[in-house]
Amino acid sequence: MAEQHAPEFRYTAALAAEIEARWQDRWDAEHTFEAPNPAGPLADVERLAGRPKLFLLDMFPYPSGAGLHVGHPLGYIGTDVFGRFRRMKGYNVLHSIGYDAFGLPAEQYAIETGTHPRVRTEQNIATMRGQLRRLGLAHDQRRSISTADESYYKWTQWIFSQIFNSWYDSEQQRARPIAELIEAFRSGNCSLADGRTWSALSRVEQREVVDAHRLAYIAEAPVNWCPGLGTVLANEEVTSEGRSDRGNYPVFRRSMRQWMLRITAYADRLIDDLDTLDWPDSIKMMQRNWIGRSEGAQIEFPSPAGPIAVFTTRPDTLFGATFMVLAPEHPLVDALTADEWPDDTFPLRTGGHATPAAAVSAYRTQANAKTEIARQVDDRDKTGVFVGTFASNPATATPIPVFVADYVLMGYGTGAIMAVPGQDERDWEFAERYDLPIVRTVQPPDDWDGKAFIGEGTAINSGFLDGLGVDDAKDRIIEWLETNGHGHGAIRYRLRDWLFSRQRYWGEPFPIVYDETGMPIALPDSMLPVTLPDLDDFRPRTLDPNDGDSEPELPLGRVDWWTSVELDLGEGPKRYQRELNVMPQWAGSCWYELRYLDPTNENRFVDPAVERYWMGPQRPGDSGGVDLYVGGVEHAVLHLLYSRFWHKVLFDLGHVSSSEPYHRLFNQGYILEAAFKDEREVYVDAASVRQEPDGTFTAYGLPVTREFGKMGKSLKNAVAPDEIYAEYGADTLRLYEMAMGPFDVSRPWSTRDIVGMYRFLQRLWRNLVDEETGALRVVDTPTDPETHRHLHRTIAGVTADYEALHFNTAIAKIIELNNHLTKLAAADGVLPREVAEPLVLMLAPLTPHVAEELWARLGHPSTLTYERFPEADPALLVDAEIELPVQLSGKVRAHIRVAADADDATIEKAALAAVASHLTTATVKRVIVVPNRLVNVVV
C-alpha cells in the first residue's frame, strides 16, 4: 500500500489502530464510563450531585455466532455519540449493553453448529463483546447482563410469579395481589358468579375460581402450532402469510392447553398511555392497530338453540340484519343444525346435501382443510351453508336464516355475526351468492352506484331510528337493547392474550410445579431460580413442517431427575411435577433495562431508589422510563408491547415508579446493501457480482438483478467491520456511519465513500500535528475575528444538531470549519489553540479515540470524556454587516451588503439601487424586506 512511504506521523489506519487500542485500554483501566447510582453497590453520591441524569438504551442483540457486520452497530454508534455529548454537557449518563441470550435464534444456531446452547451462547457473547469493544463504545461494562444467566433469569422467573400471583381489578383499572382477591372472596366482599358462597367450595374449587382470575393462567385455547419449529407461537410471531416469523415455517391453528398472560386486561391502558410517550407516530399507530379496539354492541338473537350473541360495530343497522353467520367452529352450530331442510330451501344453500347435518359436516371438513392463510388470503369467495334453522331479529321480530361460513372467524368477537348486506360489503357478497334479502338501513347519496353503503347517512327502514345519523342511531339502539334485554354496548379488541409457553429447551423454566390435583403452584421466591437443567440432547424432535396434526414434544420432559421433585411447600415434603414448557424468546427482554440499573442486586430485581433515580417520572403526569431508546422498527408490536405490559404490572404492584418502560423511542434506519438475485430469484454472493459496461450486473457470466435490502446473511451481502478497521480504523467507520445520512433513514452502504471521512480526519490531524516531526502545530496566538465567528457558529450548530440526533449535519459543520482551518494552517503554518481545542472537543463524541489522542497532545493529562462541551458566545453569532440577496419578482438579481441592524428603509434604498439597471422600464409596485433573509422588489 501507499502508506508504507507515508510520513511517520500521518494519521493512517495503522496509527489509528494503535491509538484506538491504547485509549480503549486506558478507558477500561480508569473505569471512565462507569455511571454512579444513588444507592447500593454502584453508589457514588458525590459524583451524582448536581448532575442531571440520562438513561440511554439500545435494543440489545442476541448473541449470534455469525459475527457483526457494519449494519449492526449503526444504532449503537448513534447512542454512543449522543451519550458522549451529554456527558460533556454535564449529564450522568447510564449506557450499557447486554445480550438477549435465550430463545430460538440462539438455540437454532447451537443446533446448526452442534454445540450446547450455553457453551455456544457464552462464546458468542465473548466474540461480540470483543467486536463491540473495537468500536470504542462508552459502555458501563459492570451493567452488562445476559438473559440466560441464572442471576438474571432468577428475576425473570420472579416477575412471572408476580404476574401469576396477581389479578386485574377492572374497577380500579390495575393489577392487584391475588391474596387480596382471595380475601375479598373469603370475607364475602366479592361474590362468586354462580351465587355459591366461598366456604361452600372445596379447596380445589376455590383454586379453580382463583386461577381463573390470575394474570398468568393455563387455558385450552386456539394456538399457532408450528411443527417446523416444534413449538407453539404467539400471534405476534406469526406473519400475515400464516408462517413463523422465525424460520418461515407453516403455522397451524389448533386448540392446545398452554400458558397465557392476560395482556388483554391492559388493552385500554396500552392504547391510552401511548399519548404520554415520545414515540414515532407510525409505531404508536401500529400498536393501536394491533390492539384493535372497536366500540359497538353485543346483541343477542333468539334462536331454537338459545340466544346467539353477536358483536357489531354497527348496531344502528340492526333493522337490516337479514341473516346470521356463525364460524364453523362456533359451539352452537351443532345445536342449531336442523334434522332436515325446511320446505323450499334453495338448493344452492344446501351445498347439495340431503340433510343440514351432512352439509355442515362437509363444510367444516372443507374449511378445516384450508390453513388459516388460505382462509384469509387465497380464497376470499364467500362460501357457506344454511344450517336449516332460523333465528329472530330482535328489532323486527322477523325470522332470519342462520348460516355457517368461514368468512366469520371464531377468534374475533363472539364468532358469530348479524349479517347486514345493505351496509357491509362481505355480507352483500354473501347475500348475492345465496340470494338473501338486502335491506338498506342507511340512505346512500343520490349518485351512489355501489353495493353495500358503509358511509355516513340517515337511517331508513329502521322504525324508531329513522331520520337519525349513524352516531345518534347507535346511541339510540344501544339504549333500546339495554332497556329490552336484547344486548348492551360493548368494546372488543383484536389483541388476544399472550401465549406464553414454548416447547423448546433454551428458555427460562417456569417457576411452577403441579401437585396431585394437577393445578399449578408458584414456587416461593426462596426457591428461585429454577435452574435450566443441562441437557445433552437439547434438540427439539424434528417434525414434518407441513403436518399440522403432529404433537409437540417437551425437551425438558427427557430429564427424569428434573421433571419430578420433592419439595416442602408448607404441607411437608411432597412430590411435585415441574412445568416442562419454557418461556418464550421475549420474556428476558421484557425487563432488561431495569436490570442494567442494579445488575448485582441479589435481594431485589432492582433497588426502588435506583429505579426512581434513573426512570422515575420527571414531573407530575409524566410516565417516566428510559430517556432514549434506540432500535429498529421490527419490534414495533412484539417486544415493545410485551415490555410495556410487564412494566405496567410491575408498576401496578408497586415495584417500579415509572408507568412506562421507554419514554422516548427512536427508530434508527438500517444500512442497506445491494443484493443480487439470479434468474431463479435466488440470492447470489454480492462479492461475485460484476457491473458490465452497459450498466447491467452479472455473476459468473449470468445476468442478475440488483435490489437494496437490509444488510445480512440472508441477502448474502454483509460487509464485516474488520475490513474497514484494517483499511481506515474504527473512528473513520464511526464517522462514516454517522455521516451517511439522517439517523432515522435507511441508506445504502458504500465502501467507496468511506475514504471521504478518512481524508477529513487526516486533514484535521495534519492541521494540529506535523506529519514529519510529530510536533504540535498549535500555538497560543489570538484567532482572527472571522475564524473566531466561524468557530462559534459551528459550536452553536453542532450543539443543536447533536441534541436533535442530526449527526450527519453536525459532521458537515465540523468539516466546514476544518476546511477553513486548513487554509489558515497552510497560510500561517500554525493554528491558534483557541480554535483547535474546541474543534477537538466537538469531534470527540463522534471519533473519541483520535480526539483523546489530540487532546493529550494539546497538553491535557486526563480523558476529555468529562470536559465541558464548548459553549457558543451569542455575541459572535451575528455579523456586523450582512449580505442580502435582492430579488426582482422572485428572481435573484443582485446582492447588497448592509449593517446587520439597518432599518427597512435603508435596506430598501440599497436594494433599489442595486437593481436599478433592471428597472429602466418597469415601475416598482412593492418592496418586501424580510429581516436577515432577503429583499424582493415586485414590479
Place this chain on the structure above:
RNA sequence: GCCCGAGUGGCGUAACUGGCAAACGCGGUGGUCUCAAAAUCCAUUGCCUCACGGCGUGCGGGUUCGAAUCCCGCCUCGGGCACCA
C-alpha cells in the same frame, strides 16, 4: 383494498417556522508536486447555450411578492394491516 412514510445533481444527501436550491462527502475534469506513480494541495463540476440568458426539487394544477417546503388531483417506491363484523 385500507392506513402511514418517502420521491432533490452521476451517487449518498443539505436547506431551522414558505425566503439565494444543492452545504458536506463520493465520483468526474483540469492543474500543482514528481523521473514516474500514489498521497497532498489548488481550481472546476445541476442541465441547456459560444455567450446574453433560460430551465431546474416525481407529474399536472392552485395559493403567494416568493413554494423542495402549503393546498387539490395523479404517478412511483418503501413499510404496516388485511374477510376484525
